Amino acid sequence: MPSDRIKIVWIYPDLLSTYGDQGNCIVLERRAALRGISTRTLHVRSDEAVPVDGDIYLLGGGEDRPQILAAQRLRADGGLARAVEFGSAVFAVCAGYQLLGTEFGGEEGQPVQGLGLLNIRSGRGEKRAVGEIVGDVDPALGIPRITGFENHQGITHLGPGVRPLAKTVIGLGNGNGFEGCYQGHIVGTYMHGPALVRNPALADLLLSWAVKGPLQPINDSWAGKLREERLRAVLPA
Ligand code: GLN
Numbered sequence: 001m002p003s004d005r006i007k008i009v010w011i012y013p014d015l016l017s018t019y020g021d022q023g024n025c026i027v028l029e030r031r032a033a034l035r036g037i038s039t040r041t042l043h044v045r046s047d048e049a050v051p052v053d054g055d056i057y058l059l060g061g062g063e064d065r066p067q068i069l070a071a072q073r074l075r076a077d078g079g080l081a082r083a084v085e086f087g088s089a090v091f092a093v094c095a096g097y098q099l100l101g102t103e104f105g106g107e108e109g110q111p112v113q114g115l116g117l118l119n120i121r122s123g124r125g126e127k128r129a130v131g132e133i134v135g136d137v138d139p140a141l142g143i144p145r146i147t148g149f150e151n152h153q154g155i156t157h158l159g160p161g162v163r164p165l166a167k168t169v170i171g172l173g174n175g176n177g178f179e180g181c182y183q184g185h186i187v188g189t190y191m192h193g194p195a196l197v198r199n200p201a202l203a204d205l206l207l208s209w210a211v212k213g214p215l216q217p218i219n220d221s222w223a224g225k226l227r228e229e230r231l232r233a234v235l236p237a
Contacts, residue, residue: 006207011096028207056210097190125175158178
């Protein structure tokens with residue numbers, strides 16, 4: 001096996017995979033391949049053990065009940081927590097984002113225990129956030145403006161040690177003027193779209209964490225066109 005091989009783990013496609021979030025896998029595979037970095041992707045269903053030796057773990061969005069079930073199974077499994085201890089990267093969307101926190105709101109708004117891998121707490125907001133989302137990313141990450149699609153009821157509070165991923169320009173995100181968060185090598189976001197298709201710089205951030213170094217630049221004019229089209233559709237000229 002070549003030493004540069006990246007193992008991508010897609011967690012619970014049977015429970016957490018709404019709005020095309022699985023496209024995030026394809027983008028990571030493709031952007032690695034364009035740089036000559038081979039990848040292997042493992043789809044881990046909710047009745048299977050989560051391997052601890054992944055480089056990048058992906059979690060997608062989900063309905064309220066599958067989200068609760070996913071949190072229970074991931075807590076009982078413990079594999080993701082161990083991988084995070086070893087420094088693996090995690091990219092989690094919406095339901096997947098919320099369940100990495102200490103607590104999130106269930107289908108009746110009841111508090112449900114999360115994995116506690118992110119120091120965040122989510123509950124239910126007054127109204128459902130549905131629509132396009134645009135945000136200006138924390139300059140420390142060196143990533144251009146993010147674009148995505150949100151559809152969630154949850155609102156998320158960040159605790160100490162967690163930084164917001166972006167300041168919201170359009171949309172609700174966490175519900176307090178910010179969208180998503182990052183802590184160590186974990187990134188959480190409310191962006192579907194899929195998020196990494198619309199925001200290849202985020203995909204490259206995860207890949208650079210996985211290879212532990214900078215990546216060579218690639219020509220991504222198609223991704224650029226998609227981004228321009230999406231941003232033009234919602235931002236005033
Ligand atoms: N059930 C969660 C919420 O509504 C997550 C929804 C989703 O993943 N789209 O906040």
